[in-house]
Amino acid sequence: MKTLRVRIVGGSVGGLFVAALLRQEGHDVRLYERSGGGLAGRGAGLVGQRDLFALLRAVGCEHVAHVGVVAHERIFLDRTGEIRHRQATPQMQISWDHLYATMRGKVPDDAYVLGRTVLGVEQDAASASLRFDDGSREEADLVIGADGLGSIVRCAVVGRHAANDYAGYVAWRGLVPERDLPAEATILLERFAFYDMPQSHTLGYLVTGPAAETAVGERRYNWVWYRRVAAAELPALLTDAKGRHHPYSLAPGQVPKTLAARLRQDAADLLPPPFAAAIAAEPRPFVQAIFDYEVPAMTRGRVALLGDAAFVVRPHTAMGVAKAAGDAMALARHLFAHQEVETALQAYNEERHPAGAAIAAYGRRLGAMLE
Numbered sequence: 001m002k003t004l005r006v007r008i009v010g011g012s013v014g015g016l017f018v019a020a021l022l023r024q025e026g027h028d029v030r031l032y033e034r035s036g037g038g039l040a041g042r043g044a045g046l047v048g049q050r051d052l053f054a055l056l057r058a059v060g061c062e063h064v065a066h067v068g069v070v071a072h073e074r075i076f077l078d079r080t081g082e083i084r085h086r087q088a089t090p091q092m093q094i095s096w097d098h099l100y101a102t103m104r105g106k107v108p109d110d111a112y113v114l115g116r117t118v119l120g121v122e123q124d125a126a127s128a129s130l131r132f133d134d135g136s137r138e139e140a141d142l143v144i145g146a147d148g149l150g151s152i153v154r155c156a157v158v159g160r161h162a163a164n165d166y167a168g169y170v171a172w173r174g175l176v177p178e179r180d181l182p183a184e185a186t187i188l189l190e191r192f193a194f195y196d197m198p199q200s201h202t203l204g205y206l207v208t209g210p211a212a213e214t215a216v217g218e219r220r221y222n223w224v225w226y227r228r229v230a231a232a233e234l235p236a237l238l239t240d241a242k243g244r245h246h247p248y249s250l251a252p253g254q255v256p257k258t259l260a261a262r263l264r265q266d267a268a269d270l271l272p273p274p275f276a277a278a279i280a281a282e283p284r285p286f287v288q289a290i291f292d293y294e295v296p297a298m299t300r301g302r303v304a305l306l307g308d309a310a311f312v313v314r315p316h317t318a319m320g321v322a323k324a325a326g327d328a329m330a331l332a333r334h335l336f337a338h339q340e341v342e343t344a345l346q347a348y349n350e351e352r353h354p355a356g357a358a359i360a361a362y363g364r365r366l367g368a369m370l371e
Contacts, residue, residue, distance in 0.1 A: 003027055004341070007130055007140040009118045010147035011035070013096075014307035014324035016103035018144060019111070020059045021332035029111060032130070036115035044175055044222040045069065045093030045207030049322035052094075055329055064102050068092040069206045069219055074192040081187065081272040091192065093205055093222075098212040099321075121145070121156035121303055128156075128302040142341055143303045144331070146324070149248060149291055151309035157300040164248075164291035164312055166234065169199075169370045171290060171315060172225040172263060174282030175252075178206065179217050184277035188221065195272050199370055201226040202275050223278050224315075225267070226290075226370055234289060249288035260285050290314055290367070294360050298353050299345035304331060311356035314363030323359055327352050 004027045008015045011033025019029045046052075048065055056062050070092045076085040104112070117133040121143050128143040145153025154162050178189075187193070188204055195202040204223035208214055229237055238246045240254035255263075260283075267279040279285070293312040298305045307324035331348050338344035 004141040004335070005139070006030075006142045006144065007032065007128075007138060008144045008146055009121075009130070009153050010145065010151075010307075010309070011112060011114070012146065012148065013100055013103055013321055014148075014328065015144070015146035016100070016107060017055055017059075017325055017328035018146065018306060018331055020103060020106040021055075021328055022335070023107065023111075024059065025332065025336060027335075029107070030113065031107060031111065032113050032116045032118055032132075034115070034117040044096055044220070045205065046096050046099070046321050047318040048092060048094045049319060049325075051322045051326035051329065055325040058329065059103075059106060061102050061106075064099050065094060067098050067208065067212050067214070068094040069208055069214060070190075071192045071205050072190055074194065075187075077187075077193060077195045077272045077274065079195075079197075079272055081274050083187070089192075093207050095208040095212045096321075097210060098208065118147075118152050121153050123156065123301050123303060125301075141302065142335075142345075144306055145303065145309040146306045148308045149293065149312045151305065153303060154295065154305060154309055156303045157297060157305055158295060159300075162293065162295070164293040166231055167290040167292055167314065167364075167367060167371065168231070169226055169228045169290055169367070170234075170237065170287050172227060172279075172285055172287050174221075174223050174279060174285045175207075176221045176223070176278060176281045177209075178219045178221060180281050181221050182277045182281055185221070185274045185281070187274050188278060193274070195275055196369070197270065199228045200270070201370060202271055204275065204278060221278055223275065223282070225263075225271070225275075225279065228370065229289075237287065238289065248291070250286055252284040252286045255285055255287060292360065292364065294357060295353075297349055298327075298356070299349045302341050302345070304345050304348060306331065310352075311360045313356075313360045314367045316366035317359055317363045319359050319362075323356065326355060 006029045008031040011031045074087040078084045120131045129139045202225045209218045241256045267276040295310045298310045306327040334344040334347040
């Protein structure tokens, strides 16, 4: 295929994956990320999967897969904090921050534009164009929406506003420096830990430090507590300490202090002591609502969707990053194999739409106990 002007909306790892692959093929690629400060420091650990490893090999970054923390077993706690079951299933959690930083290094600064908000995408038979919040426009041969569950590009594919479906529960999260974890939580270290109760699920594991540190004492403990929240109560939950409403999540520091205190008290009342101690050690818990969405088609004309812009899958799958990697590799492969953009995108949709639908269905099955 001839050299294309490719414009990508969304600068997280999914957008960086496809940008790196297409730049290797000589295409003119530029990413637009609405965040003014970039996305470094926003991730914790992720489970490596086959598609992610394949992508890292394709861009010459296999070393990223070797930077992480190994959980040597899985343990399941009872209400008192005793281990009621264990499984010898070693697993490494790769550093999201290290992955992001490495992939970010694959795209030069002048091709990674921060603080530019795309309001819409339009297209005709010959090109597609981005419309920015400052009134400007930019034409491209291909627009890729890698802008997550709040995707703006999605509308250009489905032809209407496409809202995500709330799953009925949220994930409370914390990321505690290992040195700040109290002695009561020591049993949680070096392993995946789980606790189940009706309509609630808690888990936790060690991840690297913010600069990919793996030494004991320099790591962080990542905990997640899934809890039911009625749809009518969600707007109040997602209102930050300054009274501003957020559609999907509250970041560290945005949760009102009274709500954070209530979370810690609930943990003390309901969870095993090790998990309650880990939650109490997090001064700035954050929360994300869990949503579902499946796009009817991943492409239209000269516009393609990738990652959560197409399929919002529940975090229980641990496959979000791998799904984005699979999308990126398939899109790059079909653009290489076909002369026409539209033909390449049709082939991409035929390959990846069933894969995304299967992962989304798997996530719903895993989350059924919380519903």
